[in-house]
Amino acid sequence: MEKPILEVDNLRIRYGGASTEAVRGVSFTLGRERLGIVGESGSGKSTVGRALLRLLPGATITADKLRFGDLDLLTLSEREMLKVRGRRMSMILQDPKFSLNPIRRVGDQVAETYLRHFKCSKAEARDKALTMLEAVKIRDPKRVYDQYPHEISGGMGQRVMIAMMLLADPDLVIADEPTSALDVTVRLQVLNILDSLVRDRGIGLIMISHDLNLVRNFCDRVLIMYAGRVVETLAARDLDRAEHPYTRGLLAAQPRIGGGRAPLAVLDRQPEWLEEKA
Numbered sequence: 001m002e003k004p005i006l007e008v009d010n011l012r013i014r015y016g017g018a019s020t021e022a023v024r025g026v027s028f029t030l031g032r033e034r035l036g037i038v039g040e041s042g043s044g045k046s047t048v049g050r051a052l053l054r055l056l057p058g059a060t061i062t063a064d065k066l067r068f069g070d071l072d073l074l075t076l077s078e079r080e081m082l083k084v085r086g087r088r089m090s091m092i093l094q095d096p097k098f099s100l101n102p103i104r105r106v107g108d109q110v111a112e113t114y115l116r117h118f119k120c121s122k123a124e125a126r127d128k129a130l131t132m133l134e135a136v137k138i139r140d141p142k143r144v145y146d147q148y149p150h151e152i153s154g155g156m157g158q159r160v161m162i163a164m165m166l167l168a169d170p171d172l173v174i175a176d177e178p179t180s181a182l183d184v185t186v187r188l189q190v191l192n193i194l195d196s197l198v199r200d201r202g203i204g205l206i207m208i209s210h211d212l213n214l215v216r217n218f219c220d221r222v223l224i225m226y227a228g229r230v231v232e233t234l235a236a237r238d239l240d241r242a243e244h245p246y247t248r249g250l251l252a253a254q255p256r257i258g259g260g261r262a263p264l265a266v267l268d269r270q271p272e273w274l275e276e277k278a
């Protein structure tokens with residue numbers, strides 16, 4: 001069997017000063033696949049994603065295992081972590097506006113990412129950046145290269161972020177609600193690009209989302225998180241056969257087109273869902 005890209009065992013995260021853990025014993029492995037993490041707001045999805053990149057200043061992260069390829073993410077020095085972040089492991093966030101520097105041209109920011117990771121001339125980095133903008137289906141890459149972030153649309157911005165990430169050729173991409181700020185057509189384009197990364201480049205992709213329909217259609221497997229723990233893991237195609245009452249509740253709370261005017265189900269939470277061994 002192929003070695004997993006990521007192995008997470010009993011991951012626990014406590015924000016400084018918090019009385020309870022935000023993540024309570026999460027375990028999963030990731031191969032060259034699309035893994036969805038879903039759950040309501042505050043269930044700990046983003047905290048898990050950021051912990052993998054060790055982007056949680058002030059939080060305490062413990063685990064029985066937190067391995068990324070041959071690296072132990074728990075013991076890696078910050079200096080070594082700098083080589084991993086953005087190079088071997090990347091994150092795409094919901095809104096590219098917060099990730100791009102507003103006062104620098106888009107293309108220069110992409111080229112700079114390449115210069116940061118690889119030794120080459122500025123002209124080579126520019127060529128590489130243009131190739132990558134083209135690879136993410138930006139039609140006029142030379143024009144976009146010279147634009148500022150406020151001059152491009154959200155969908156274009158998201159593709160620029162993906163281009164930046166691709167330059168480094170990562171093994172793992174964590175996409176945190178990457179399409180929720182996009183309209184449906186652009187959303188599909190961005191999903192297609194992410195999908196081809198998994199199929200053509202063999203990366204592992206973690207897709208953090210609120211959207212059960214999205215993960216059902218896009219992912220291979222899904223982790224359902226509730227109050228900091230994984231309550232259920234299942235193949236995306238089996239989502240409708242989920243057994244945990246929380247997952248069933250989430251599914252029942254999805255609005256359906258053509259579903260008539262019946263009131264939406266309200267999730268009735270049970271105290272035992274909070275217990276570590278459900």
Ligand SMILES: Nc1ncnc2c1ncn2[C@@H]1O[C@H](COP(=O)(O)OP(=O)(O)OP(=O)(O)O)[C@@H](O)[C@H]1O
Nearest residue numbers: 015018022039040041042043044045046047048210
């Ligand atoms: N920087 C922080 N400091 C303290 N507590 C935090 C911080 N970030 C998140 N939390 C807490 O950790 C818990 C998990 O939050 P997290 O953002 O991971 O959830 P989420 O499932 O990703 O939610 P959302 O879908 O709204 O992004 C929440 O209780 C949240 O209030």
